[in-house]
Amino acid sequence: MKHTLLFLLGFFYLTGAWAQAAMEEDDISPTALDRVQAQRVAFITERMDLNSKEAEKFWPLFNEYEREERRIRKQYQDRQLKRPIEMTNEEAKAQLLSHFDMEQELLDLKRKYFVKMAEVVSPRKLTGFNRADREFKRMLLKRIQERRRGRN
Template sequence: MKKLYLFILFAGFIGFSQAQDDLPSEKKQQNIEALKVAFISKELELTPDEAQKFWPLYNQYSKELKTTIKDDVDVLDRDEKVLNLRKRYKDQFTKVLGQQRMNRIFNAEGRFRQLLIKSMRNQNLHNKANRQLPRRG
């Protein structure tokens, strides 16, 4: 069942990528964030009550993470700060989700990122192939 869900989500990414070409980048980012919320919610199997507690906390974590990644030029310093940030939020996530599902948060982020990158690569290959096809007319 989980493989079917991932396949459907991946197929959605492909369609999503194709539809994104004409959108402004801010709208693209909002669409990606919406897909991320859906993906992580499904991966963590959040109840409505848990989601209400989890998402404000996760959004705060995500905002700090983006700032850390954007502001730090030195790779090692950045990685250390990201690790410290994750450690700091670990206890808060555990209070909301429990230890087992807290561990799945960072894995779900990684899987989402991998699916997104794979989808973008496929879209780039698709666009490249379409540009190389001779036009009939």
């Protein structure tokens, strides 16, 4: 049990650290992030087959959802200052339970926004969002990897 808890804590810690390190290592500028975000919107809009009226209503709702999601994640992230190796078993357990609370909050948020988004875009089209977003992220990751190989 102890090893499982430590493994899970280490996994969550390393995942966040990896993402942050990738951002810092690439020294991504705000304008580059804006360009990537615009490409993401265009890519997903096309994959979901949204018309201009649907896109006009969908994206502000989605942006609102993402802001709320970031707020929730930050709220929990700020509480997790210790590395897993520095924690007692009780602290590790509390941190894992806190993580589960965050996951539940995020799930509740997804349900809430699904209802809102289903009022402006058909549920059939909404089901295509996750797939399109994953495709875009894979494509972006592939581009980044190719760029890194080109540097070496």
